[in-house]
Amino acid sequence: MVAFCQPATPAQMAGVTPNIGFGTIHFQTRLGSFKIIDGRGRVEFDFNGTVMISELKGKFDVTGKVRKEYDKHDRVIYTGIGHVVVTGEWRGIQWFGKDLKAVWYGAGMIRLSGEFDKDQKTGDVWYDDPAKVNYWPGGNTMDLPNPQVRPGYNPRVEIKKKG
Helix, strand or coil, X not given: CCCCCCCCCCCCXXXXXXXXXXXEEEEEEEEEEEEEEEEEEEEEEEEEEEEEEECCEEEEEXXXXXXXXXXXXXXXXXXXXXXXXXXXXXXXXXXXXXXXXXXXXXXXXXXXXXXXXXXXXXXXXXXXXXXXXXXXXXXXXXXXXXXXXXXXXXXXCCCCCCC
């Protein structure tokens, strides 16, 4: 079997200027939640559950059988079965529910929380290569940076060279 990389397609990058500091992350689960913290770029997902978008500087489109539950204080919440496309910068995009399939082209941090479904499965998450799949965490949380960074790299540590 040959593995083909799955970088963001032009459709998945629509409305976003390609950026060398952006990466692509795919994630899907039958039962769980996620929060994309201090993100930017483009997120597109199908869902069944509740979505909250907070402090968005950009635009979003929600379609499907959904209803708006809340729209105040720079937060909007939708519940139902639908499709969401968010483009721009945001403080948080949060979802919980079931039947999620998503792709995010951009930069930031995503926190995944999972539960086991009736078949004892949690879900999948991968960067560009679907052959390098990671399992969605079950019963705990996992933080992943986008773009993916090399092991041991900490963006908060600045290395100064002696001059």
